[in-house]
Amino acid sequence: MGxxxxxxxxxxxxxxxxxxxxxxxxxxGMAQPPLSRAIRELERQLGVRLLDRTTRQxxxxxxxxxxxxxxxxxLDAVTAAARHARHAAEPEPRLRLALKADYDxxxxxxxxxxxxxxxxxxxxxxxxxxxxxQAPALRDGRAxxxxxxxxxxxxxxxxxxxLTEPRLVALAATDPLAARDQVCLADLAGRLLPDGAPADHxxxxxxxxxxxxxxxxxxxxxxxxxxxxxxxxxxxxxxxPPVSVARRHPRPDITYxxxxxxxxxxxxxxxxxxxxxxxxxxMVRAAVAVAAVVPAGPDEQxxxxxxxxxxxxxxxxx
Amino acid sequence: MGxxxxxxxxxxxxxxxxxxxxxxxxxxGMAQPPLSRAIRELERQLGVRLLDRTTRQxxxxxxxxxxxxxxxxxLDAVTAAARHARHAAEPEPRLRLALKADYDxxxxxxxxxxxxxxxxxxxxxxxxxxxxxQAPALRDGRAxxxxxxxxxxxxxxxxxxxLTEPRLVALAATDPLAARDQVCLADLAGRLLPDGAPADHxxxxxxxxxxxxxxxxxxxxxxxxxxxxxxxxxxxxxxxPPVSVARRHPRPDITYxxxxxxxxxxxxxxxxxxxxxxxxxxMVRAAVAVAAVVPAGPDEQxxxxxxxxxxxxxxxxx
DNA sequence: CCCGATTGATACCGTCGAGGTATGGGTGAC
DNA sequence: GTCACCCATACCTCGACGGTATCAATCGGG
Numbered sequence: 001m002g003x004x005x006x007x008x009x010x011x012x013x014x015x016x017x018x019x020x021x022x023x024x025x026x027x028x029g030m031a032q033p034p035l036s037r038a039i040r041e042l043e044r045q046l047g048v049r050l051l052d053r054t055t056r057q058x059x060x061x062x063x064x065x066x067x068x069x070x071x072x073x074x075l076d077a078v079t080a081a082a083r084h085a086r087h088a089a090e091p092e093p094r095l096r097l098a099l100k101a102d103y104d105x106x107x108x109x110x111x112x113x114x115x116x117x118x119x120x121x122x123x124x125x126x127x128x129x130x131x132x133x134q135a136p137a138l139r140d141g142r143a144x145x146x147x148x149x150x151x152x153x154x155x156x157x158x159x160x161x162x163l164t165e166p167r168l169v170a171l172a173a174t175d176p177l178a179a180r181d182q183v184c185l186a187d188l189a190g191r192l193l194p195d196g197a198p199a200d201h202x203x204x205x206x207x208x209x210x211x212x213x214x215x216x217x218x219x220x221x222x223x224x225x226x227x228x229x230x231x232x233x234x235x236x237x238x239x240x241p242p243v244s245v246a247r248r249h250p251r252p253d254i255t256y257x258x259x260x261x262x263x264x265x266x267x268x269x270x271x272x273x274x275x276x277x278x279x280x281x282x283m284v285r286a287a288v289a290v291a292a293v294v295p296a297g298p299d300e301q302x303x304x305x306x307x308x309x310x311x312x313x314x315x316x317x318x
Numbered sequence: 319m320g321x322x323x324x325x326x327x328x329x330x331x332x333x334x335x336x337x338x339x340x341x342x343x344x345x346x347g348m349a350q351p352p353l354s355r356a357i358r359e360l361e362r363q364l365g366v367r368l369l370d371r372t373t374r375q376x377x378x379x380x381x382x383x384x385x386x387x388x389x390x391x392x393l394d395a396v397t398a399a400a401r402h403a404r405h406a407a408e409p410e411p412r413l414r415l416a417l418k419a420d421y422d423x424x425x426x427x428x429x430x431x432x433x434x435x436x437x438x439x440x441x442x443x444x445x446x447x448x449x450x451x452q453a454p455a456l457r458d459g460r461a462x463x464x465x466x467x468x469x470x471x472x473x474x475x476x477x478x479x480x481l482t483e484p485r486l487v488a489l490a491a492t493d494p495l496a497a498r499d500q501v502c503l504a505d506l507a508g509r510l511l512p513d514g515a516p517a518d519h520x521x522x523x524x525x526x527x528x529x530x531x532x533x534x535x536x537x538x539x540x541x542x543x544x545x546x547x548x549x550x551x552x553x554x555x556x557x558x559p560p561v562s563v564a565r566r567h568p569r570p571d572i573t574y575x576x577x578x579x580x581x582x583x584x585x586x587x588x589x590x591x592x593x594x595x596x597x598x599x600x601m602v603r604a605a606v607a608v609a610a611v612v613p614a615g616p617d618e619q620x621x622x623x624x625x626x627x628x629x630x631x632x633x634x635x636x
Numbered sequence: 637c638c639c640g641a642t643t644g645a646t647a648c649c650g651t652c653g654a655g656g657t658a659t660g661g662g663t664g665a666c
Numbered sequence: 667g668t669c670a671c672c673c674a675t676a677c678c679t680c681g682a683c684g685g686t687a688t689c690a691a692t693c694g695g696g
Binding site for chain 2: 045046061087155156273
């Protein structure tokens, strides 16, 4: 009945993600036998089987799936506690704003300017990260506030929409589709992605080959924009940047075209739930105020804004 | 730079709450020297001073206060992970509904009946707890869903209001105020509370002597309703039950009177954020449906309901 | 002003468990 | 059938966690 320990949760998450004791042990920088023993001990403490293992296959039991979900958030909470304690000790506080380079829809300078007008403003550190890194950074305390495109994994995070803009598809100028004024997703089905999988139609779904390729494409530190453009010119990948991102990257050999049936991208400002920081609230206010002077989007944006506003009214910065 | 461990956080929380190493060690069931060393090691790992200690006084630094806040939620998250894993392994799942006895406003039988009509219904366990225990139970996984009066500590918890009802004051029948049709909080100022502190006017505030006395009164396992009524008859304490609670306890020597300027009590149904359980969603639906057939309260209830509804729309059970 | 009580820090020690290495054993691939 | 792969077991070492004894500093009382 003793409490779990962080180390046990880290070990379990590694094994549950790898579904492979040896690889997990390697990732953890330890040998496999102690890891096996630790998992066994964890199962004994919980009185529950977490993994079904044969000598050739490791799979999660329902209890293991539940623990994997919760262990991730628990580990983030512990990491956030440590980070916040270190941060609170700094003599002069700073606001850490996480965002993905170029995906601020051009609002960043105005937002920062508006922020500095606020009485609660403190110096801002910018944390540039890849797609999908902002929300985890909020959860584990690396960042205090973030600008990022929705949808994202908003567990433990509150957000407020700023603006919604359509996404385009980037095509090689020589691509037959580039001659058309507009394309639809079906036109792009079958396109090869970097890993050799055909492009799925529809918005990338979590777990699909398409989203995996999109992530490998847009997130990997190994692939920068130049590489993306090269692959686009070769017709090897599909890429759906918001118009503001496309506008920042005019290139002679790349043509951007509207996609008729592609969901638009919504930029949001997000912060950790239970943030009690006046500086975060000031940044949220500044971002919302700046976005308000931009032409408003369609009904979808209005609905999301209302939802987030009432959520925020229930006791959080704003 | 190594990760924190759960044990370290438990130790720190104990010391931070007691502000006394010896008492904290006693509470933790260990000797004081290892505890001092563990805290020192924690401070070394974080590179931050958490406690200012003289030989006669221990106090929290700002970093310590930040860590205390976060450590509590992190420990709850770890506990919840363990509980959810154990729970998920049970062959036939059960729904654990936490509530405070008598504070269901008489809706519980109808809610349970409506719940059992739902297709996702599973057997329900009732967890009766004192005031303020329901929300922590949701956070650390002891309960899946709760009925409780707002306001409460809603960190990590979502909720939906069910109904709002006025609160009364319970007076000894012989009390001069009992002769009046209605009293106001100022009339009650100065009344002695169990710990000898005078009753504060206004709604109890967290940290005030009044709220401490209210808690000692209503929550302590040592004091049951009979004791409460005895103290009321002696004029020693003030108690503000919602009308539905008062109606359940008619007593010849106790008189209930409206309080003109006392905020009403709102019963809500609450569940952990990120709950993915269909059974929880079904219980929430059942509770809302039952409450909807009860005469609606004033604008306050309408506003809260709208807020919670849009919050729920952003991706949670419902 | 000194003495004792209180309380956190230090010193030292024993034990338990975390992690390493070597090896066994079972399963799927060819 | 043989080989490679991979999880489990056995055994060992060492570090750290916790306990006891003691010191040091501070506050209160006579």
